[in-house]
Amino acid sequence: MKIGIDVGSTGIKIVFVDQTRLIWKKVVPTKPGQSSLVQELMNQGLAACHAQQADILKICVTGYGRNLIESSSKVVDEISANAAGITLLTQGKARTLINIGGQDVKIIKLDHQGRVTDFRMNDKCAAGTGRFFEMAANILDTPLEEFHVKEDVEAVSINATCAVFAESEIVSLLAKGISKYSIIKGINNAVAKRIASLAGSGHLEEEIYIDGGPARNSGLIESLEDALLCDIKTAADPQFTVALGALFAD
Template structure:
């Protein structure tokens, strides 16, 4: 049995696998003491799976805080972990992985051997990441999933040019002041993110299936938005938020 721990900037996730089968998964919000939180959710996952710590053959950590966690046997980067898991979950075929996380948005090209060929990540600022949507959701007085739900009922999405959180926030505030419908603003925000992701996708092969993982895949409407802009079919992986942790566990 192996454990994979993904210490992200927003959420910390833990997955325990037996062979390639998930037997337990836990999630918790990341906080000021990442190592403590990681240990806690590992314990919790062990409890859920009903096994002892000593039964774990291997613990692999990944994510932003991978080097902080001291119980691990190995660290891998999110990119490799996401690629590994996506390759396995999409039936061992070449694919293009979109991973929208809290702090990063990545697009990863995986070849037919399951290896990363090329990847792109956003720049150092939060533009185009989950964090951006979270901040915008606060402005619209909802949470990130509420934002997605609002967007689904949009009639005429507004055009938001900036994905810089600071500029976009003032743009949203001024739109609200002009009595623009919240639904249209939400759709506009999703479109802004989707456009960014579609641009990143355009750097890769055009004829491989696209899979979507990471916390961002849970946002309703984001997938459709990307599909519309990029014109490509996107498949959301099962339990998208745990994909990276799963990838760590099986690597």
């Protein structure tokens, strides 16, 4: 049994894997004291799988807090981990991967062996990231899974260059009586545009996958498909690809 842990900026994701089969997974919000939090999660997992400490073959850690975990046997950067994870899940079919994390957005190009050939990552800024959606979901009082909007809804224009300003923008739109769904569509479009500009002029090779927490928002994926002019598939368990990949990155 192997354990993959992704200590992200907003959530800690943990997976228990037998060979290549996922047997247990869990995500908790990141809090100070990641190390003890991880230990607690591992204990929970061991209990759930009816396993002992001795059954653990290796523990691979990735994510922002990867160097804070002492019990790790391997530390991988999350870009390589992400690529390895998606390759495993798609049997090597993914050529491009869009990851929307808590604090960053990554576009990763990879080969059939899951090796990263090129990547782009936004600079430290919350606009267009998971944090942004979290904020929007809070204000709109709508879970991310319900961010899918019917096609005939007219989108409002939202400026997503700064997460802080977007927040007040949403509040004032609501005050003006604009429908929640128009705003949601506007948010999806704005974020999609931002991600598309991160991709730049470079051609994105098919097949394109998306993962990370916000990948649960199918409305965003639709907007993104329109912005990038291509089909995008969602990874199974989009939140856990990175933790899984940590175990399989070369």
